[in-house]
Amino acid sequence: xxxxxxxxxxxxxxxxxxxxxxxxxxxxxxxxxxxxxxxxxxxxxxxxxxxxxxxxxxxxxxxxxxxxxxxxxxxxxxxxxxxxxxxxxxxxxxxxxxxxxxxxxxxxxxxxxxxxxxxxxxxxxxxxxxxxxxxxxxxxxxxxxxxxxxxxxxxxxxxxxxxxxxxxxxxxxxxxxxxxxxxxxxxxxxxxxxxxxxxxxxxxxxxxxxxxxxxxxxxxxxxxxxxxxxxxxxxxxxxxxxx
Numbered sequence: 001x002x003x004x005x006x007x008x009x010x011x012x013x014x015x016x017x018x019x020x021x022x023x024x025x026x027x028x029x030x031x032x033x034x035x036x037x038x039x040x041x042x043x044x045x046x047x048x049x050x051x052x053x054x055x056x057x058x059x060x061x062x063x064x065x066x067x068x069x070x071x072x073x074x075x076x077x078x079x080x081x082x083x084x085x086x087x088x089x090x091x092x093x094x095x096x097x098x099x100x101x102x103x104x105x106x107x108x109x110x111x112x113x114x115x116x117x118x119x120x121x122x123x124x125x126x127x128x129x130x131x132x133x134x135x136x137x138x139x140x141x142x143x144x145x146x147x148x149x150x151x152x153x154x155x156x157x158x159x160x161x162x163x164x165x166x167x168x169x170x171x172x173x174x175x176x177x178x179x180x181x182x183x184x185x186x187x188x189x190x191x192x193x194x195x196x197x198x199x200x201x202x203x204x205x206x207x208x209x210x211x212x213x214x215x216x217x218x219x220x221x222x223x224x225x226x227x228x229x230x231x232x233x234x235x236x237x238x239x240x241x242x243x
Contacts (some may be wrong), residue, residue, distance in 0.1 A: 010144035028146040030058040035230050036065060037152035038111065040139070043186050045240045047099060048157065050074040052230040053111065054223070061212070063144075063153065070196075070229030071104040074236065089180040092164070101232075103203035107132070110221055112213055113142045113153050118199045120155075121213045123221065131219040134207070135173075138200050143241045150235030156243075158188075158196045164207045164214060172200070 015040035030036055034055045042048035052072050053065035067073075076084045076097045084092050110123040120142070122135040138158040145152055164170040178196075181187040188196065207214040 002054045013082060028144045028151060030055040030063055030144075030151060032057060033227065034151065035233060036063070037150060037236055038113070038182070039152055039154050039236070041154060041240055044099070047074070047110075047237065047240075048076060049234050050099070050232065051104070051111075052232050054230050055221055056110065056221075056223075060115070060127070062112050064112045064140075065196060066108060066110055066172075066220070066223050066227070066230075067104050067142055068108040068223055068227065068229050069104060069106065069178065071108075072229070072231050073102050073104055074099045075102050076100075089177060093184070093186060104229075108223065109135075110218055113155075117141065117203075118158070118196070119203055123213075123218055125221075129222060133166060134164040134214060136164060136170075136200065136207075137202050138162075138203075140198055140243055143243055145238075145241045147235060147238065149238065150233030152235065154240050154243075160196055160200060162200055162204065164204075168207055168214060170204050170207050 008157040012127045032055055036053050036055055036071065037054055038051040039047055040049045050073060051067050055069050056064040056066055058064070077100045078084065079096055079098060081100065084097055087095070107127045107129070109125065111120055118139060118141050120137045120139060122137065124132045124135060126132055138160050140156040140158070142153040142155045145154065158178070159174055159181050161173040162170055163173055178193070182190060182193040206212075
Protein backbone atom coordinates (compact mmCIF):
# COMPACT_ATOMS: atom_id res chain seq x y z
CA UNK A 1 0.00 0.00 0.00
CA UNK A 2 1.31 3.44 -0.93
CA UNK A 3 0.59 6.29 1.46
CA UNK A 4 1.00 9.95 0.62
CA UNK A 5 2.36 12.46 3.16
CA UNK A 6 -0.33 13.56 5.57
CA UNK A 7 -2.45 10.44 5.21
CA UNK A 8 -3.09 8.15 8.16
CA UNK A 9 -2.90 4.41 8.64
CA UNK A 10 -5.76 2.77 10.50
CA UNK A 11 -5.07 0.75 13.62
CA UNK A 12 -7.34 -2.13 14.47
CA UNK A 13 -9.05 -0.08 17.20
CA UNK A 14 -12.03 1.69 15.59
CA UNK A 15 -11.54 5.40 15.15
CA UNK A 16 -7.86 5.49 16.15
CA UNK A 17 -5.19 6.48 13.65
CA UNK A 18 -1.41 6.29 13.44
CA UNK A 19 0.37 8.92 11.41
CA UNK A 20 3.11 8.10 8.97
CA UNK A 21 5.84 10.75 8.97
CA UNK A 22 7.89 11.69 5.91
CA UNK A 23 11.22 13.58 5.99
CA UNK A 24 10.50 17.25 6.53
CA UNK A 25 7.34 16.64 8.53
CA UNK A 26 7.03 16.90 12.28
CA UNK A 27 7.71 13.35 13.44
CA UNK A 28 7.31 11.90 16.94
CA UNK A 29 9.94 13.22 19.32
CA UNK A 30 11.29 10.80 21.92
CA UNK A 31 12.19 11.98 25.41
CA UNK A 32 15.35 11.00 27.37
CA UNK A 33 14.65 7.96 29.50
CA UNK A 34 11.61 6.98 27.46
CA UNK A 35 11.30 3.33 26.40
CA UNK A 36 11.13 2.79 22.65
CA UNK A 37 10.98 -0.44 20.70
CA UNK A 38 13.34 -1.03 17.82
CA UNK A 39 11.49 -3.49 15.59
CA UNK A 40 13.07 -5.30 12.66
CA UNK A 41 10.78 -6.73 9.99
CA UNK A 42 11.30 -9.52 7.46
CA UNK A 43 9.18 -10.81 4.60
CA UNK A 44 7.07 -7.68 4.55
CA UNK A 45 5.05 -7.20 7.72
CA UNK A 46 6.45 -10.08 9.76
CA UNK A 47 8.22 -9.03 12.98
CA UNK A 48 11.69 -10.55 12.91
CA UNK A 49 13.06 -9.18 16.18
CA UNK A 50 12.41 -6.51 18.79
CA UNK A 51 14.84 -4.64 21.06
CA UNK A 52 13.58 -2.55 23.98
CA UNK A 53 15.70 0.58 24.47
CA UNK A 54 15.94 3.72 26.59
CA UNK A 55 16.27 7.02 24.75
CA UNK A 56 19.46 8.96 25.52
CA UNK A 57 18.67 11.86 23.21
CA UNK A 58 16.71 12.70 20.08
CA UNK A 59 18.23 15.50 17.99
CA UNK A 60 19.25 16.46 14.48
CA UNK A 61 21.46 13.36 14.22
CA UNK A 62 18.64 10.97 15.04
CA UNK A 63 17.58 8.83 17.98
CA UNK A 64 20.35 7.67 20.30
CA UNK A 65 19.17 4.80 22.50
CA UNK A 66 20.66 2.45 25.09
CA UNK A 67 20.10 -1.30 25.27
CA UNK A 68 21.44 -2.20 28.68
CA UNK A 69 22.25 -5.62 30.16
CA UNK A 70 19.06 -7.34 31.26
CA UNK A 71 16.85 -5.49 28.78
CA UNK A 72 14.07 -7.54 27.20
CA UNK A 73 14.32 -8.55 23.54
CA UNK A 74 12.37 -10.81 21.20
CA UNK A 75 14.11 -13.17 18.79
CA UNK A 76 12.96 -15.73 16.22
CA UNK A 77 13.34 -19.39 17.17
CA UNK A 78 11.94 -22.70 16.05
CA UNK A 79 8.85 -24.04 17.75
CA UNK A 80 11.21 -26.24 19.78
CA UNK A 81 13.16 -23.18 20.94
CA UNK A 82 16.24 -23.38 18.71
CA UNK A 83 17.50 -19.90 17.64
CA UNK A 84 17.41 -19.38 13.88
CA UNK A 85 20.08 -16.67 13.62
CA UNK A 86 22.91 -19.05 12.70
CA UNK A 87 20.86 -21.57 10.74
CA UNK A 88 21.77 -22.18 7.07
CA UNK A 89 19.73 -19.77 4.98
CA UNK A 90 17.72 -22.37 2.98
CA UNK A 91 16.57 -23.99 6.22
CA UNK A 92 15.94 -20.69 7.97
CA UNK A 93 13.33 -19.58 5.45
CA UNK A 94 11.44 -22.88 5.49
CA UNK A 95 11.28 -23.89 9.16
CA UNK A 96 8.28 -22.64 11.23
CA UNK A 97 9.35 -20.03 13.77
CA UNK A 98 7.93 -18.06 16.68
CA UNK A 99 9.09 -14.99 18.61
CA UNK A 100 10.58 -15.84 21.99
CA UNK A 101 11.52 -13.42 24.77
CA UNK A 102 15.13 -13.09 25.82
CA UNK A 103 17.48 -10.87 27.81
CA UNK A 104 20.31 -8.73 26.44
CA UNK A 105 23.48 -10.10 28.00
CA UNK A 106 27.08 -8.94 28.23
CA UNK A 107 27.91 -5.27 27.84
CA UNK A 108 25.30 -2.78 26.73
CA UNK A 109 25.09 -1.03 23.37
CA UNK A 110 24.28 2.46 22.20
CA UNK A 111 22.37 2.66 18.92
CA UNK A 112 21.92 5.73 16.77
CA UNK A 113 19.17 5.58 14.19
CA UNK A 114 19.64 8.55 11.86
CA UNK A 115 16.77 10.64 10.57
CA UNK A 116 17.84 9.79 7.03
CA UNK A 117 19.96 6.94 5.72
CA UNK A 118 19.57 3.20 5.37
CA UNK A 119 21.68 2.15 8.35
CA UNK A 120 22.17 2.38 12.10
CA UNK A 121 25.40 2.54 14.11
CA UNK A 122 25.93 0.58 17.33
CA UNK A 123 28.57 1.29 20.00
CA UNK A 124 29.52 -2.01 21.66
CA UNK A 125 30.81 -1.90 25.23
CA UNK A 126 32.42 -4.52 27.46
CA UNK A 127 30.77 -5.47 30.74
CA UNK A 128 33.04 -2.98 32.58
CA UNK A 129 31.93 -0.15 30.28
CA UNK A 130 35.02 -0.10 28.03
CA UNK A 131 34.21 0.83 24.44
CA UNK A 132 35.03 -2.02 22.04
CA UNK A 133 34.07 -1.02 18.50
CA UNK A 134 31.23 0.12 16.26
CA UNK A 135 28.81 -2.06 14.37
CA UNK A 136 27.02 -0.76 11.27
CA UNK A 137 23.70 -2.40 10.55
CA UNK A 138 22.53 -1.80 6.99
CA UNK A 139 18.74 -1.63 7.01
CA UNK A 140 15.79 0.19 5.51
CA UNK A 141 15.31 3.80 6.65
CA UNK A 142 13.59 3.74 10.03
CA UNK A 143 10.00 4.90 10.42
CA UNK A 144 9.07 6.46 13.77
CA UNK A 145 5.74 5.83 15.44
CA UNK A 146 3.87 6.57 18.60
CA UNK A 147 0.45 5.45 19.82
CA UNK A 148 -1.31 5.11 23.15
CA UNK A 149 0.55 1.84 23.90
CA UNK A 150 4.13 2.96 23.26
CA UNK A 151 6.62 4.29 20.75
CA UNK A 152 9.31 2.96 18.49
CA UNK A 153 11.20 2.67 15.23
CA UNK A 154 10.43 0.20 12.45
CA UNK A 155 13.03 -0.99 9.95
CA UNK A 156 14.02 -4.07 7.93
CA UNK A 157 17.46 -5.69 8.03
CA UNK A 158 19.55 -5.79 4.84
CA UNK A 159 21.81 -8.66 6.03
CA UNK A 160 25.08 -6.98 5.02
CA UNK A 161 26.79 -5.30 7.97
CA UNK A 162 30.15 -3.83 8.98
CA UNK A 163 32.54 -3.71 11.91
CA UNK A 164 34.46 -0.46 12.47
CA UNK A 165 37.43 -0.63 14.83
CA UNK A 166 38.69 2.15 17.13
CA UNK A 167 41.57 2.79 14.68
CA UNK A 168 38.86 3.39 12.00
CA UNK A 169 39.75 0.31 9.97
CA UNK A 170 36.64 -1.61 8.94
CA UNK A 171 35.45 -4.87 7.44
CA UNK A 172 32.28 -6.32 5.96
CA UNK A 173 30.20 -8.75 7.99
CA UNK A 174 27.74 -11.43 6.77
CA UNK A 175 28.63 -11.15 3.09
CA UNK A 176 27.67 -14.80 2.56
CA UNK A 177 24.20 -14.31 3.99
CA UNK A 178 23.76 -11.14 1.93
CA UNK A 179 24.67 -13.03 -1.24
CA UNK A 180 22.28 -15.89 -0.37
CA UNK A 181 19.37 -13.51 0.12
CA UNK A 182 20.03 -11.54 -3.07
CA UNK A 183 17.59 -12.71 -5.74
CA UNK A 184 15.45 -14.69 -3.30
CA UNK A 185 11.73 -13.83 -3.66
CA UNK A 186 11.48 -12.85 0.02
CA UNK A 187 14.26 -10.29 -0.25
CA UNK A 188 15.96 -8.02 -2.82
CA UNK A 189 17.12 -8.23 -6.42
CA UNK A 190 20.63 -7.49 -7.69
CA UNK A 191 19.92 -3.83 -8.35
CA UNK A 192 18.74 -3.33 -4.78
CA UNK A 193 21.76 -5.29 -3.52
CA UNK A 194 24.07 -2.86 -5.30
CA UNK A 195 22.30 0.06 -3.61
CA UNK A 196 22.65 -1.62 -0.20
CA UNK A 197 26.38 -2.14 -0.70
CA UNK A 198 26.81 1.44 -1.89
CA UNK A 199 25.17 2.67 1.30
CA UNK A 200 27.70 0.62 3.26
CA UNK A 201 30.57 2.08 1.27
CA UNK A 202 29.25 5.58 1.98
CA UNK A 203 29.21 4.89 5.72
CA UNK A 204 32.69 3.34 5.46
CA UNK A 205 33.98 6.59 3.91
CA UNK A 206 32.55 8.51 6.89
CA UNK A 207 34.37 6.12 9.23
CA UNK A 208 37.65 6.50 7.38
CA UNK A 209 37.43 10.29 7.81
CA UNK A 210 36.76 9.89 11.51
CA UNK A 211 33.57 11.93 11.20
CA UNK A 212 30.53 11.53 13.45
CA UNK A 213 29.54 9.02 14.70
CA UNK A 214 33.07 7.59 14.37
CA UNK A 215 34.79 10.62 15.94
CA UNK A 216 34.95 9.33 19.51
CA UNK A 217 31.58 10.75 20.52
CA UNK A 218 29.80 8.69 23.18
CA UNK A 219 32.66 6.20 23.56
CA UNK A 220 32.81 7.09 27.26
CA UNK A 221 29.03 6.81 27.72
CA UNK A 222 27.62 5.63 31.03
CA UNK A 223 23.86 5.12 31.39
CA UNK A 224 21.84 6.91 34.02
CA UNK A 225 22.27 4.77 37.17
CA UNK A 226 18.57 5.22 37.88
CA UNK A 227 17.63 3.38 34.66
CA UNK A 228 16.36 -0.14 35.16
CA UNK A 229 16.70 -2.58 32.23
CA UNK A 230 14.19 -1.64 29.55
CA UNK A 231 11.11 -3.78 29.03
CA UNK A 232 8.75 -4.47 26.14
CA UNK A 233 5.64 -2.36 25.91
CA UNK A 234 2.29 -3.71 24.78
CA UNK A 235 2.88 -2.02 21.42
CA UNK A 236 5.47 -4.61 20.38
CA UNK A 237 3.06 -6.35 17.96
CA UNK A 238 1.20 -3.32 16.63
CA UNK A 239 0.86 -3.05 12.83
CA UNK A 240 3.90 -1.89 10.93
CA UNK A 241 3.90 1.62 9.55
CA UNK A 242 4.69 1.30 5.81
CA UNK A 243 7.98 2.71 4.52
